[in-house]
Amino acid sequence: MSMFFAAFRAEIAKLLTTRTWWILAIILFLYIGAVSGGIGALFGFFTTSEGSGMGDEAPPTEFLAPMLYGSVSTFGYVFPVLLGALAVTTEYRHQLLTPTFLATPKRGIVLGAKSLALFLFGLFYGLIGVIASVGLGAGALALFDLDTQLGDSDTWAMIGRGVLALALWAIIGVGLGALIPNQVAAIVVILAFTQFVEPTLRAVVMFADWAASLGRFLPGAASDALVGAPSLFNAGMAAGGPDPLEWWQGGLLLGTLALVLTVLGYFVSWKRDVT
Amino acid sequence: MPTGVPIEFAGITKRFGQVAAVNDLSFTVEPGRVTGFLGPNGAGKTTTLRMLLGLVAPSAGSATIGGVRYKDLPSPLGSVGSALEAASFHPGRTAHDHLAVYAKAARIDPKRVHVVLDTVGLSEHGKRRVGGYSLGMRQRLGLAFALLGDPGVLVLDEPINGLDPEGIKWIRGFLRQLANEGRTVLISSHLLSEVQQSVDEVVIIARGELVHRGPLSSLEIEGAATRVIVDSPNREALMAALAAASATFEVARAGILVSGLEPGQVGHIAFMAGVEVSSLHRQKSGLEDSFLALVGEGGSL
Known part of the structure; x- marks a missing residue:
């Protein structure tokens, strides 16, 4: 146990002593802030501008506010994944597994300690993302005198689940990094999947019910289900389509994905010879 | 003062597919002496050392430190210090932070970071990112990592490579001092001339097999x-x-x-x-x- 705690402290120190973590955190804040504040302001403008004919098409505020706050998961999950994957692939890229395994020869302990450290950093990223999505989203709504829903405890429970989602995504990143130790390849795969493949699939599956029921199990969809906020993807979904997963189902799916990827990564690359 | 224990290789073998990089190698490295582990490039020196340190799994045989496998040592960095390659650093991390990270992992007193930086002559550069270090400075930082736990056994892969003449003179005296303190010192090199002034014993391998073992002077008799x-x-x-x-x-x-x-x-x-x-x-x-x-x-x- 003391070996695990020592390895965990070292993993935290590794993250804090390079620049990656705060650069990604700043980009996360700016990105989520722009999305949440921007969309909030856009819909706020349509809703309040009379005679434009657009007012009827804007989503109602009890739908709009959680959608803005939930953007931390819908758009922000790529950042903890990247941090987690970088934390692993950096060890390969700079041949740091040698000193790491010399200091802690029990490799499973190192991977477990890294996952826990990334989980905590994921929580931190979740907080940063929430400050951006709620701060700027609610600010935009308030600007147009719309209800921010912040008096509702359900909203706050949803925000908490958004933080948890990002923490789980950080562990998924660790597993992906161990599965794809080549840093450039890992970054390309993550960006391609999260920014193109998954959004495309989620848009396409909306056209058929059988596909939509499968599409609920896409990781990004599971993440949105965990958060429980209406996302931009199911905003356009026809009524009567399959219900999204329950929040705990989404969380379980993400947690299982994190575990499976990390265990696979352990066998694919982590326990191999370090030459 | 930590005392050295013997390093023992017993029939250690590593096969990569059909090729045996190291074949049935057995020898002992005694404390209180500097032992040179010699052989041409590709002879299997680095693979042998990596098997000793638990980084590469042997196909057969075993390597132990004082009778214990590296993975089973209760305090690995406190028992064995090793420097394997000059490039094992994150370029964006300072030398001080690099050592502090592994001191944490190995539960070593953080004060040791300053001590070893001072020992290898890097204390003025400790707050600089390693990306800006010269090859010689990286070698010294690698040595500082090896010394972090004040170990009784030191395993250094090509420690003289890349050092300037002043650094070579310094490391020769330093290795001598470590052996005189009773520690076990094993250094590898592909050039005998590079280490012949520092070593007491030689272990020579070629194509993964042991070809000679004995005191340095034994080479003169066995020569052409x-x-x-x-x-x-x-x-x-x-x-x-x-x-x-x-x-x-x-x-x-x-x-x-x-x-x-x-x-x-x-x-x-x-x-x-x-x-x-x-x-x-x-x-x-x-x-x-x-x-x-x-x-x-x-x-x-």
């Missing part, structure tokens, strides 16, 4: 057969005299090379034939020649 160089203002007469005495010889630029005879015998032949001798001495058979003879053709590149 001695030859005598002799020359005369009248070479023809000297060669005729040597031929008459049925000695084997060949003509070289520096004189005539006589094999199988002592200088005294060659001098006697010349004296009896009345030939004037202008030079007569034993050809110096360097340790490097013995080393090259042992590791075979196409050796040290």
